[in-house]
Structures are given as structure tokens and as C-alpha cells.
Amino acid sequence: MRDILETIDAWCTAGTRFAVASVVRTWSSAPKQPGAAMAVSEHGEVAGSVSGGCVESAVYEMARQTLDTGEPAGETFAVDDDDAFAVGLPCGGSLEVAVRPVGEEQFAQWSALAEAVRRGHRVAAVTVLSGPAPAGARLLVLDDGRVMGTVGGRERDAEAAALLSLRARGDRSSGSHHDAGSDWAAVRRLTDGTCVFVESFAAPPRMLIFGAIDFAGALARLGAFLGHRVTVCDARPVFATPARFPDAHEVVVDWPHRWLARTDVDERTAICVLTHDPKFDVPLLEVALRTDAAYVGAMGSRRTHRDRMRRLREAGVPEAALTRLRSPVGLDLGGRSAQETAVSIVAEIIALRSGGTGRALSTTTAPIHRVDPRGAGPYELLAPT
Template structure:
């Protein structure tokens, strides 16, 4: 479970004065049940929250975190099935993981500010020291401010210089702030709003895709100037419905690298301005419904509008993975599968 998932328990324990220790999954090699950023926390009264694995390492982690609360030192622990650990704790999935063990300090202003940002849905980046010299230190980065320190002005400066890069992604990873220097290793977590999917065209495919994508964690916006098709009851999973023309609607949005635009109208009056606006933006994915003839016609129209071949090559068309989809629901599955395969999903 992620930091967001255990936040409520952690703040409740801290509110009553319990000491708290947290295990953070910071690296995965081969396969593992959970991604980096998963948390397992314990309170001084014996309560538990979260999970690092499917249950195969939590017992050992509980003992280590209990020892940490008793005065032990923060540490990084590696688990996995190796020759040395064959008779000990291992991962049934055959992977190997690194877990950071740290005490939680409720008085650290980094945590207070991070909880505020998460409540507001505002983006931020949390850096946690992953080396002996930086362990138990935290640096919180926002687009225009920083809070906390990694204990080194040089490390803080290098981290600050990369904030925009990290705010454009939603993963978690260990990074060496100084290449080749393991003492500069930090665990970087990007807490950003969910990726957006802008669907142009309130069609039956859009109806199915909106429902699936919303359940998968996308913030979905549906754009169509044909208000008769853009009825709220058809798109209950949408975060917003926009009845403006596609170019006007898209130009009003900040189409950043974490935004995907899919055009499903089969109408050149709607497809072309939508594609032109999407391709002129920083959005990370542009998909166009239609077979080869439609793809060719749309590209010709875009080139007539002044777009070059390289820009047109950003279009994924026909949109979706080739799984032999026929029905609107199947096509929606193929589109969502492509977004997931290309790393566009949460």
C-alpha cells in the first residue's frame, strides 16, 4: 500500500502520541507483488498498516520495526530468494526488494506540508535519504518552493534542479543525485494528480472507454460540441464534460506529458482541430480512431494545415492495440491496453 493509503493511520497514531516506524519499498528487481513506494507501518501500541509484499516479509519487517522503535538504527534491508537466504525469508515470486526502515517524526514540517498537498490534490516530490549519510532526512519539492534538507546543500541544489522532470512523472525510484556516488542516493517519489485522458467525441466507444479508464485511475474529460450526445448520464465516470469545439476545449487545458488525447469522432470537422491542438501541445499521447484510409486523410489534412511529417508521426493510429476488437467495448479495451502498455496509466 502506498503512502497515501497509510496516511490516515499514521496521522491518527501520531495524534495520540504513539511512536511510529515505517518500512518503505524503494527498489524492486525482477518481480514483486508491489511497486516501489509501498509502505508498511507499525505504531508503538502494536497497530499495523499497509503492506510491502503479499505477506512473506511483513513478519520479519515487524520485528525489525519493533526493534527500531526500541532504539535501533534506521537501515536498508534486502529480501529475496538467494543461495544465502534459501532457508530464510524470501519472496515466493522470485524477486528481490530493498526496504528502507525509518522512524516517523510527526514534528518534521515536511510531513505536515505533504499531507496538506495531498489533501488539496497538489503535485509534489518527496525525497528520502537512501544512503548512510542522508538516511532519515527528507526534502519536499514543489514547483516553486522546497522544505527540509538532505543534509547537504549540494544535494539539495541538485534535487531542486530536477523538480520539473520529477513532476512530469508519477513513479518512484532510487536516484543518485551525483552520478556514481552511492552516498548521494535518494528515494524519489512523485505525488502528482492522476493522469488525464481527454476523449474527443461522445460516441459509444467513448462511453465504454470513459467508464473503464475512470476505474483504472484516469481523470477523464469528454469533449463534444454536440450536446445531445454529451449527456451526463452517459458518462458518469467523467470528471468533466466540455461542449466546446475540440480546439477551443483543448487549448484551454494544460496538455502536459501526463495527458493523453484520444479522438473518436470519425468526423473530420472535429478530428482535425482536435488533432492539431493536441499535436501542438506537450501531451504525451495522441490517438486517432479509424482505419488506414481515415489515417491517411487526417494526415493529409494536417499537413495542409502546416504540420510536418514528424509531428504527424506522434499520432497512434489506428488507436489501440491490435487485438481484433470489433465492438465499442472491445475497442475501448484495446485503447486502454495501449495506454497501459505505453506507461500512460497510473
Template sequence: MLDQAAEICRRLDAGQRVAAATLVRVEGSAPRAVGASFVVGSDGTVAGSVSGGCVEADLVERCRAVLDGGRAHLTSYGIGDDLGEPGLMCGGTITVLVHEVSTLSADALHQVRRAAEGLDAWIALDADGDAWTAEVGCPEPADDGRAATAEPLVTLRTPAAQPLLVVGAGEHAVALTHLAAACGFAVTVLDQRPLFATKERFPDAYAVVRDWPDRWLAAHPLTSTHAVVVLTHDQRVDVPTLATALASPARYVGAMGSRTTHARRVEALRTAGVSGAALARLRSPIGLDLGGSTPEETALSILAEVVMTRHGATGRSLSTTTGPVHGR
């Protein structure tokens, strides 16, 4: 449910009622993990998924029934045996809780709004679709009198959105910000040029900052959750920014440019006192080898490398690997 928090809040703020189908159990192979959800507003609009599209049509009707006064309920899907019966094609079995979100307690809806804002959130659901929550930072639900008599069917947690710092506000940054925001990153765009660093150019950004990047970084230290992407092609900006980023615990530091630009940049960084160990962390030329060259294709290449690094994956084609596709 928390994965669709922004959509839920948008509908609630528009005065709608909202029902959700939340994936609470997975057995065997399935397209989505526990916590994935499909939401239906009282205006009939839908968002999200709990499968590859195999069972959502049935869930629309179930969600509508809940909005029409029906009770929250559990439903399971496996391989459909009869023609026209909703079921999964991947061989697994999923259990889904169909419930109304708009009737949750104020505390529970507060957690939904936290998730929508990219903050950490925690919520537990029982089989009746009721919820209880935890104080931020607490690993267990708050004692609201229910914990002793009810067991959670599923506990949903969402961490704060992963911060992505994009240095340089050119067209590649526009494409990268749009794609990264859609993937759940909290993107901060940083550029000293007022003409380029505008919210109008970056409507999906968490923040757009007009400042020299090294000066901003001096006041905003990076953490191990940060990814830093430098897209400026200007050594006056690149070198001090990368020197600061490489000295930080940032998980990913990458810079766009040709191999010639990279070699020239590395020499400038060495002159600036950056160690060989720190330089070994620099991803440049940036991105995975996907072959594209447009700003959008380049953004995909860059974000794919950021996501690969975040999950400690290989970046190889799944057809050449073994083991489970999901849940790694």
C-alpha cells in the same frame, strides 16, 4: 513512499498514523523498483507492495511494531532458505526501510501531498526514517542544516502525473478514464454535451470540461507530455480536434473507429490542410490488437498503446523478448 501518497494522505486525513515499508535497494531481479512502498494504517488497513506478495506479511508486523513505538529500521530479503521464512522467489535481494510516515516534518508531508495531487515531488530519506526535501524544481535538497551531517539512504522523486486528454464522454471514455486514473494518469474528459460530460459519470477524472474540444484546445495548448485520445465518431468534432492535436508536440494522438472511418477521417484531415507527416503520427484504428470488444477491453487496448508509446516499448509478448523485464 511517494507511489502510495494518495493512500497515505487518505489515512492521515482520517486521523490515522501511518507506517511505510519503502524499497531502498534492489540487487538482481525483483518485482518492484526502488521507491515502491507498502503502507499500513493504525486501523490495520494496508496498501501497495514491495514484492510480488512474498514478504508483505512480514512487513505488516514490522510496520505495526513501528506504530507501537518501535524504531525505524532496515530489513533485507533474499531467497528464503527455511520453510516459512519470508523471501523472494525471483532470485534477487531487496532492502526495505520500515518507518513511520505520520511523524515526518511538515515540509516532507507537503511533498507527499504534492505527489497525491499528481504534482512533481521530491523527498530524501535517511536510515532513521527521517526526511528532508527540495524546493520544487530544485535538483538537490534544500540546505536545512542536515545535508552536511547526513547522507540520504534513498532519494525519491515523482514527476507530475502524465496528462491524458479524452475527447468524447461515451461509455468507452468512462472505462478508459477509470483505468487510466488507476495507472496514475491525470485524465481530462472533454465533451460539449452537458448530459454526458458530468463529474458523476467520471469520478476518477482530474477534470471534466463541457466545451467544444477545438475551442478548449485553442486556449490550452498541448505539450510533449500529453496523450490525446479521440473517441467521438463525429467528424465535426474529430477533424478540428485531431488537426490541432497533430500540430502540437503531444506524445500520442489516437482516434477510435473502423478502418473505413479512419480512411474517411484522413481524407477530411488532408482537406483541412493536415500534412502527410502529421497524419503519420495518428494512431488509428486506436489501440493494440488484444482481441477484446467491450468498453473495458477496448480501454485496456488503448491504454496499453499509450503506455507503450510513453516508454518507447515494443508491445510484444515478454515471452518472445530477451533482456531484463523491469527497469527498461
């Protein structure tokens, strides 16, 4: 959904009606996860994707129909469904798509959602799929406490808002294996039987890059491209300038370890140490390895790595903490340039986050798309929690 919000906001500003098609449930090795979305304007323009190309044509026609009728629609596409196979879902699995029309009365809500995501704020939405409440009704909850729209009455709105507050607190009873700090989407059922689609948008994950060198510029560009909020930090003001790192959201001039000790780091943060200078990276890594960061990587040769590990042990860093350090940083891709090195680093971050092996897919036999081990797909339709 994130990737189409700017386009949707532009349509709202122009007064252009549109339809939004969202993947609400998946099973097995579906090409997209719940929350993936495609929007179709009343002029036939398209933004986004629900399947990476497999069922786009069919969903496009559904969207055009909802714009004509003003009525929401839904469809399940699966490899064992003749109609779905005809429109081409050859990659396996099944996906359920819900399509709802959006008119002038909801433009303000969609623009507010786009603005919240643009600013990196937490925001969540509940959309009615079926049941006693009107299909397509939508409730938006912003992190400043504002509530926009309704899912059909005060009691339903309160229950929907409570469900969203559970997500904000990281409640695990929701049935999802994702944490509250991540974008999240799932189908849920309210007490009165109303089936709703819940979407939660988190602040973007952070990438903290230490060392204002050419490798940092390439890494900042890729980190931002992948949706991170990127900070470059270096103690040398002549090198740490916004002009040298135009893709970074923030450039900080400070001693790296001192700045890291007072900044927010969570379990989605990637810390990349590119200084390969003991006076910078040893005290910095002492701090980094005490955080909850998902990834801590350090650049340098194998000789630099051995010397760094010796210094960290002498500084009293526990062995358990040292096992978290990815050094030398990145996957073995054989590249040398700053751009190729940046690719190897983000590849390692993605593999670690997603549970990938880092091996060529042609040499593996496991499913290409990871699925929930419970066997019901990444997301389940559950009774009220």
C-alpha cells in the same frame, strides 16, 4: 508510495504511529521499482506492498520491530541470498528496503505530503538512510516553497533542496532515465557522505478524451483508475455533462480543436479522439499532432482511418506527424463493448509508455520487467552531481 498516502493521512489524523518501508534500490528483474512502499500501523494494519507479495512477511516484521525500538532498519533481499530465498523472492533480481518509524512529530509532514499529492501538486522528500546525519531524518519540499523537517543541519538541508530543484528543472545529470515530470525515486550521496533516499512526486499525467460518447465513459473510468487526470471535451452541451462522466475530473463544453489549442499538453499526455466525425476530428488532430503528447489515438473503422488520413494530408499535416497517430485506436484484443474497447486503448497507452510489445508474455523471451540498459538496475547509487 502514492497508493498508501490516504491511509497514512488517516493514521496521522487518528494519532496512530506507523512505520514506512520503501524500496530504495533494485537490481535486475525485481518485482517493484524504487519508491514502492508499505506502511504498518502500531495496531498491525498494513497498506501497500514492496514486492507484490514476495518479501512482505519479512518486511512486516521489520516494520513492527522499528515501531518497538524507534530505530530505522534496512535489508537487501536477493535470489542468491539464502535468507531472502526463504521468504520467497522467486521472481528474480534484488531489492533493498529501508524501514523508518513515524511518530507524532512527523505527522504534519506526512499529512502535507498526502494533501499535495491529492491536489496534484509537485512535492519531493529526502530521507536519510545512513552516514553522518541521523538515519530516518526527513526533509519535505512543496511546490509553494514551503520546507518541512530537516536532514540534519542547514548545509545538508540546502544541498538536499538543491538536489530536488534539479529534479524540478528536469536535470538529466541525476543519473535517472526518467524525466522530471514523472514520479521518481533514487538513492543519492551528499557531499559529507550522508546517504539519502530522494522521492519526487509529479502532477498526474493527463488523459484528454474528445467525444462525449459511451466509449468515453468507460475510458474515463480506466484512465482515472490508472492515475491520470481525465478531461472529457465535446462541443455538444447535451452530451458533455458531469452526470454522464462521473469518473472524469473535468468535463468541458467547447469545440475540441479550439480547447486543445489553449490547454497544457506535455510528453506524458494521452490524447484520445473518439468523435470519428471529420468536422471534429480532422481539425482536432491537426492540433494534437503538433503537441508533445506521448500518445495520440483516434477511433474509427479502417475506412474511416483512410478517409481521415487523406483529409489530414490535404490539410498539410506532414507525414512525420502522421506516423505518430495511433489509428484505429487500441490493441487488437478482439473486444467490442465500450469497456473492452477502453481496455484495448489503455493497453496501447501502457505498452507505448513502457516499451512493451503488446504481445502475450507466453510468446516472448525478454525479461518481464524492463531494466536499465546500463546494467546497474533502474537506479544507481552515484557520487554527488
